[in-house]
Amino acid sequence: MLQEHNTIRRGTLDAPWRIGTRGSLLALTQSGTVRDALIAAGQHAELVVVKTAGDKSMEPVEKIGVGVFTAALRNELAAGTVDIAVHSYKDLPTAPDPRFIIAAIPPREDPRDALVARDGLVLGELPPGSRVGTSAARRAAQLRALGLGLEILPLRGNIDTRLRKVAEGEFDAVVVARAGLARIDRLGVITESLEPVQMLSAPAQGALAVECRADDPDLVTILSALDDSGTRAAICAERSLLAELEAGCTAPIGALAEVVESLDDDGRVVEELSLRACAAAIDGSDVIRASAVGSVADAEQLGRTLARELLELGARDLLTADKQTGEPSNADFTHPSPLEND
Numbered sequence: 001m002l003q004e005h006n007t008i009r010r011g012t013l014d015a016p017w018r019i020g021t022r023g024s025l026l027a028l029t030q031s032g033t034v035r036d037a038l039i040a041a042g043q044h045a046e047l048v049v050v051k052t053a054g055d056k057s058m059e060p061v062e063k064i065g066v067g068v069f070t071a072a073l074r075n076e077l078a079a080g081t082v083d084i085a086v087h088s089y090k091d092l093p094t095a096p097d098p099r100f101i102i103a104a105i106p107p108r109e110d111p112r113d114a115l116v117a118r119d120g121l122v123l124g125e126l127p128p129g130s131r132v133g134t135s136a137a138r139r140a141a142q143l144r145a146l147g148l149g150l151e152i153l154p155l156r157g158n159i160d161t162r163l164r165k166v167a168e169g170e171f172d173a174v175v176v177a178r179a180g181l182a183r184i185d186r187l188g189v190i191t192e193s194l195e196p197v198q199m200l201s202a203p204a205q206g207a208l209a210v211e212c213r214a215d216d217p218d219l220v221t222i223l224s225a226l227d228d229s230g231t232r233a234a235i236c237a238e239r240s241l242l243a244e245l246e247a248g249c250t251a252p253i254g255a256l257a258e259v260v261e262s263l264d265d266d267g268r269v270v271e272e273l274s275l276r277a278c279a280a281a282i283d284g285s286d287v288i289r290a291s292a293v294g295s296v297a298d299a300e301q302l303g304r305t306l307a308r309e310l311l312e313l314g315a316r317d318l319l320t321a322d323k324q325t326g327e328p329s330n331a332d333f334t335h336p337s338p339l340e341n342d
Helices: 002-007 025-040 068-079 137-145 159-167 178-183 217-224 229-246 296-312
Strands: 017-021 045-049 084-088 100-104 113-117 131-134 151-154 173-177 192-194 208-213 253-263 269-280 287-295
Touching (some): 068 100, 131 137, 137 253, 137 269, 208 217, 229 296, 253 296
Parallel strands (some): 017 045
């Protein structure tokens, strides 16, 4: 199949670029934006649905393996059965794979988390004891840290399934990624978009990774036209922070980087990268926060430096078990990213 790729001129009507995608509504919508952008640029492209073990199994994600969602797409990419893979960036492992290159990171959707609650309530209006569903340990920890007395419960299923649990009264509210709702035109159900001071989003939340084989320089060049430099810098900072922390901290991590304008010593407007991050105890008993501002060109170093600051502040000592019971309280929130973006 790789030989076929090398002999056939792709991007034509007879041989369109093949974009590998999962078959969920959100995945198809995300990949469709890349297909449409390529077509607008004069390239022919089509979507190819790749079934993953996660799509075929009803087992919990911790049993089937946390990497099955992205690994299946990458396997097809390596085999040459697809030319491009579109991922929710936060689902990718932080370690680079030399076989592939992230050729484009398109402009990011709003990275905030969103509350969908009964009766149009915002977070502060939910009475103590309200049942709030989320798939993410990061969200659960930060919700508990707010001290609102909410009952935080694990949540599975695609976006419409999660919304239905509120509509049918199983949950009083759910917290999901705002970007996912935006991409499938469900923004109208949001009762509150949660600001970073309430809840920091997952590193790379709201961003797409457009990936191709590293040995296909022509396609890399074509895809690079879809890249947004500001988004790439922000994602680089957030992901390098996560990579640095993974070696020394198992607490839930939130991070958000933004390109901001400031004045230099000569009064000129310059762009800088602002990065905020937190590490939280799963039981909500402690949240360590830190922030930094640096050069956009030094995004990776900014992330790693802030990660080391979090570790010095005690992030590696945060408990991943409930401090009162001594039992793990995050067992139902195991690496939620793939299902979080289902």
